[in-house]
Amino acid sequence: MSNQWNPAELDAIGTATELGIASLRPDGTRRPDTAIWVVVVGDDLYVRSARGRDGGWFRRAVASQQGRIRAGGIERDVSFCEPGDAGRNAIDDAYRSKYARYAAACVDPIVSPAGAAVTLRLEPR
Secondary structure: OOOOOOHHHHHHHHOOOOEEEEEEEOOOOOOOOOOOEEEEEEEEEEEOOOOOOOOHHHHHHHHHHEEEEEEOOOEEEEEEEOOOOHHHHHHHHHOOOOOOOOOHHHHHHHHHHHHHHEEEEEOOO
């Protein structure tokens, strides 16, 4: 399987309002989905934790480094990668643009320095 997203997948996932994300347990079984926001920047998908590093789904994703996502009719196994500060401004802009219809109280934490610190890039497996 390709380790890159194809344009149809990026479009379908990128236009979905929410993405279901599930990390793997130590025994390899999937946890239940958690609904989160997702953005596309270039050829990559990014997610952030509104609850910071203490957010349950985020802690489990970082620990397992693998999981599954569902959005826009697409379901894929993924790896979770922390990109550091790479592309932070573009990711912030993508969140502001895509979720502009939501109250600032919902969007601002995602595009804050604390929100940027809990960014994961989703890589297809």
